[in-house]
Amino acid sequence: MDYSRLGTTIRKDLQEAVANILNPEVDPEIRQLNLEILLREVGTSVYDTIYAMAAYDMEIEYTTGAGMTNFYYELAKKLSDSVSVGGRSNAIAWLDEWLESQILKGEYDAFWTAFESGKHPVATRTEPSDCCPWCRLHVGTFVEPDSEVFRRHDRCGGVIRVSGYRSRNGTLSGRGWKTVS
Amino acid sequence: MASPNQRSYIKDLAVLRLKEFKEFKEMIYAKGIVSEDAETVAKAESIDAILDATTDEQASRMIEALLEKQPPTRSRTYSDKRAKKTIELLDKIKNTVNDWSYDGLQ
Numbered sequence: 001m002d003y004s005r006l007g008t009t010i011r012k013d014l015q016e017a018v019a020n021i022l023n024p025e026v027d028p029e030i031r032q033l034n035l036e037i038l039l040r041e042v043g044t045s046v047y048d049t050i051y052a053m054a055a056y057d058m059e060i061e062y063t064t065g066a067g068m069t070n071f072y073y074e075l076a077k078k079l080s081d082s083v084s085v086g087g088r089s090n091a092i093a094w095l096d097e098w099l100e101s102q103i104l105k106g107e108y109d110a111f112w113t114a115f116e117s118g119k120h121p122v123a124t125r126t127e128p129s130d131c132c133p134w135c136r137l138h139v140g141t142f143v144e145p146d147s148e149v150f151r152r153h154d155r156c157g158g159v160i161r162v163s164g165y166r167s168r169n170g171t172l173s174g175r176g177w178k179t180v181s
Numbered sequence: 182m183a184s185p186n187q188r189s190y191i192k193d194l195a196v197l198r199l200k201e202f203k204e205f206k207e208m209i210y211a212k213g214i215v216s217e218d219a220e221t222v223a224k225a226e227s228i229d230a231i232l233d234a235t236t237d238e239q240a241s242r243m244i245e246a247l248l249e250k251q252p253p254t255r256s257r258t259y260s261d262k263r264a265k266k267t268i269e270l271l272d273k274i275k276n277t278v279n280d281w282s283y284d285g286l287q
Binding site: 001002003005006009010013014016017020021023024025026027028030034038041042045046049053057080081082083084085086087088089090167172173174175176 | 192195196197199200201202205225226227228229230255256257258259263266267270271273274275277278279281282283284286
């Protein structure tokens, strides 16, 4: 399941909210604090929803995930500082990467919980045509994959997507899951 | 070339003493640290890009220039309009996430 495409639905609004906070007339510490709050709120919402979706797909909907990554502190500082030290175009790329990382973490946390619960999650790995021979050997679909499948070179840019029983049987539609609190 | 310590100090000082990046360029032109026809500076979109082409002596002069500057007066609060707009955007994002579904994903 490619959950990353869901991230595109909030990308523009998130960028606008960040731009709103990055006011040069406001103290950098206050900007950073407000960015931390924004990123924590958005990150938690994204992570919890993706985890719940992936968990339902993998039939472990009664579980909860470990939570979003803590990288948002560092990102908030970098974004806040970018007002004075430049690099706003990099800031948009950092924000996109951060959003993608919340989605991936939700997926992977659900995957490992399912794996450890004796379910049968599947990982599908794709690589771009210019990847190295070692990464090319790891392309494919793996039922109950071991950690070797997830080893990859950043420079090769491979993508690993995970899915569960329900999506493989085409029984997912709409909103089948409920968030466990 | 500017040392890692100089780079880090310059960036920290820039955050404290400058409101916007363009002020950094104006400052180094005004202090004669770089000539006004320096293309690297003109095209630079970040301090990092400038520091990549800076000698350690120029970096020292940048530090001195930044230390001479008084920290600007900055607000510790956002305007009501800006705060309201940001909260609206956050609510919109949360509602969008809440509406995510499997449709179109498979």
